[in-house]
Amino acid sequence: MKVAFFRAAVAAAALAATAAPAHAAPATADAPITEADLASHMKILAGDAFEGRAPGTDGEDRTIAYIVGEWAKAGLEAVPGSATPWLQPVPFVETQALSGSATFKANGRDVALGDDGIVVTGRDASVALAGLPAVFVGYGVDGAGQVNADVRGKLAIMLFDNAPFGDKLPRYRERRQMLADAGASAVLVIATDAVPWDALRESVGSKSMRLASAGAGAPVSGFLSSAAADALFKAAGQDGAALREAAKSPDYKGAALPVTADFTAASAVRSFASHNVIARLPGARPDGKAVLFLGHWDHLGICGAEGEADRICNGAVDNASGIAVLIEVAKRLGAGARPDRDIYFMATTAEEKGLLGARWFADHPVVPLSDITVALNVDTIAISPRGTPVATIGRGKPAHDAMVRSVAAGLGRKIDEDGEADAFVQRQDGWALGAKGVTSLMVGGSFSDMKLLEAFLSGDYHRAGDNFSDRIPLGGAAEDADLHVALGRAFADTRRWPGTAE
Numbered sequence: 001m002k003v004a005f006f007r008a009a010v011a012a013a014a015l016a017a018t019a020a021p022a023h024a025a026p027a028t029a030d031a032p033i034t035e036a037d038l039a040s041h042m043k044i045l046a047g048d049a050f051e052g053r054a055p056g057t058d059g060e061d062r063t064i065a066y067i068v069g070e071w072a073k074a075g076l077e078a079v080p081g082s083a084t085p086w087l088q089p090v091p092f093v094e095t096q097a098l099s100g101s102a103t104f105k106a107n108g109r110d111v112a113l114g115d116d117g118i119v120v121t122g123r124d125a126s127v128a129l130a131g132l133p134a135v136f137v138g139y140g141v142d143g144a145g146q147v148n149a150d151v152r153g154k155l156a157i158m159l160f161d162n163a164p165f166g167d168k169l170p171r172y173r174e175r176r177q178m179l180a181d182a183g184a185s186a187v188l189v190i191a192t193d194a195v196p197w198d199a200l201r202e203s204v205g206s207k208s209m210r211l212a213s214a215g216a217g218a219p220v221s222g223f224l225s226s227a228a229a230d231a232l233f234k235a236a237g238q239d240g241a242a243l244r245e246a247a248k249s250p251d252y253k254g255a256a257l258p259v260t261a262d263f264t265a266a267s268a269v270r271s272f273a274s275h276n277v278i279a280r281l282p283g284a285r286p287d288g289k290a291v292l293f294l295g296h297w298d299h300l301g302i303c304g305a306e307g308e309a310d311r312i313c314n315g316a317v318d319n320a321s322g323i324a325v326l327i328e329v330a331k332r333l334g335a336g337a338r339p340d341r342d343i344y345f346m347a348t349t350a351e352e353k354g355l356l357g358a359r360w361f362a363d364h365p366v367v368p369l370s371d372i373t374v375a376l377n378v379d380t381i382a383i384s385p386r387g388t389p390v391a392t393i394g395r396g397k398p399a400h401d402a403m404v405r406s407v408a409a410g411l412g413r414k415i416d417e418d419g420e421a422d423a424f425v426q427r428q429d430g431w432a433l434g435a436k437g438v439t440s441l442m443v444g445g446s447f448s449d450m451k452l453l454e455a456f457l458s459g460d461y462h463r464a465g466d467n468f469s470d471r472i473p474l475g476g477a478a479e480d481a482d483l484h485v486a487l488g489r490a491f492a493d494t495r496r497w498p499g500t501a502e
């Protein structure tokens with residue numbers, strides 16, 4: 001964040017707050033949120049001027065200024081005690097691979113794998129490693145989930161697929177990090193038929209982002225195509241199929257190969273802060289419990305190759321729609337009868353990079369997590385028309401579930417009980433809070449009509465086509481926005497919702 005911008009945004013927020021008229025007598029009912037209300041915000045947030053809202057870009061500055069301005073108009077206030085009012089800085093490291101090369105010797109003789117079968121990237125700006133002994137580690141973990149081989153100072157060659165033993169063994173990213181933590185100098189992952197080689201190559205070549213606090217990986221990491229791995233094993237006098245078969249045992253200890261590897265890699269490494277926007281509507285009769293609304297503001301930024309007509313992934317549905325809803329919900333709750341409890345609103349960064357802003361908040365909460373009686377996440381909400389039943393992601397706490405049913409029924413909404421929405425629980429910010437014990441729900445129609453949702457996910461989702469247009473159905477989003485106003489009122493009502501543990 002540029003200091004000048006930050007000051008300007010906060011000054012604007014303060015001005016808006018002081019300029020707001022004193023609250024009139026509370027209205028008896030909240031004015032309905034309309035399709036036009038939501039469209040007005042989505043047009044701006046998903047406009048090309050916001051450049052797809054990538055963290056750490058000018059698009060972030062514009063997005064934050066807009067959200068802060070609108071929430072200030074709604075009557076939200078900065079969270080007390082924050083060094084940076086309205087904003088929670090989230091430190092990131094971004095790595096862009098510039099070049100990488102690998103050469104191998106088996107039994108002292110050069111092995112030619114060709115450029116097509118291997119791609120490597122360096123952790124630091126410049127990496128050069130020579131003569132690393134290679135070890136094939138299978139899945140990299142044993143049946144107990146522990147690193148299964150001595151990889152210190154070595155090249156570890158690991159399988160991508162999930163291990164066929166053990167129920168809850170880590171996926172390949174975590175296994176790769178475990179090998180790095182165990183001292184591996186390089187980790188190459190053997191691609192699988194399930195993930196196209198071209199897609200893997202491309203993912204390595206593009207920018208990657210991690211929390212500065214997260215494990216940084218081995219000095220060199222990369223992928224081998226299945227064919228390249230087999231060629232390397234063969235040069236080492238081994239059979240790839242036999243190695244893969246042996247690795248299926250939970251007791252597999254890896255196989256040292258008579259192979260050494262040299263690597264060079266160059267990367268552009270940048271440290272920067274992105275931001276969660278966090279604000280509060282102070283309660284009229286606070287009792288120490290709080291409601292948290294959240295939704296991610298970020299999207300994928302410039303996503304198309306140079307020369308393509310539309311290079312910006314604008315993220316109109318994902319998730320300008322959710323932020324639009326959170327702006328209007330804040331305005332209704334700020335304008336009507338003041339709820340008993342404090343209500344927090346958070347727009348998170350870097351959801352698209354793995355829920356990173358939400359994870360940072362969960363590790364550095366500005367309100368004790370145990371005080372949050374419910375978190376309501378709003379993501380990808382413009383999918384379905386009015387009249388769509390209400391599904392809830394994150395069900396399982398009977399009192400919470402009963403409250404959602406009661407509030408939805410009170411608005412004449414039907415309830416979707418088929419549980420199909422549960423499949424998305426790990427793919428949304430609420431998961432990061434749920435992992436820390438906060439009851440986190442995602443409520444609405446978007447995850448109820450699976451045909452409509454799948455049509456979006458297999459269509460414009462995460463593509464340049466997710467632009468704002470009249471084709472986007474906003475009826476369901478408007479209806480869900482009203483539902484969130486009512487949910488906020490219900491969960492913030494100390495008489496209606498005691499907020500005790502279940």
Ligand SMILES: [Zn+2]
Pocket residue numbers: 318352462
């Ligand atoms: Zn997304």
